[in-house]
Amino acid sequence: MPGSESGRGVGGVAPARPDAQPLALGLGLLGAAANVVVIGIAARNRTPISFWEFTKYGLVVAFTAIALVTPYLWLCYLM
Numbered sequence: 001m002p003g004s005e006s007g008r009g010v011g012g013v014a015p016a017r018p019d020a021q022p023l024a025l026g027l028g029l030l031g032a033a034a035n036v037v038v039i040g041i042a043a044r045n046r047t048p049i050s051f052w053e054f055t056k057y058g059l060v061v062a063f064t065a066i067a068l069v070t071p072y073l074w075l076c077y078l079m
Helices: 020-024 031-044 051-078
Strands: none
Touching: none
């Protein structure tokens, strides 16, 4: 990383592998596949989940995750 001769990242934190960061934050194909499986299981059990119902809960979870991860990323990469 620029300005870190010791191999440590910005703020004294070792940089993560670029492919590990999205997975650690829950962003990836695994989460998308799990959503499709849950929708299928719900439909099979006669409890369909509509797009808007999924979106209502999904946005709450997404914004909560962003709110929790933003300070971590800020501390690791901007301090």
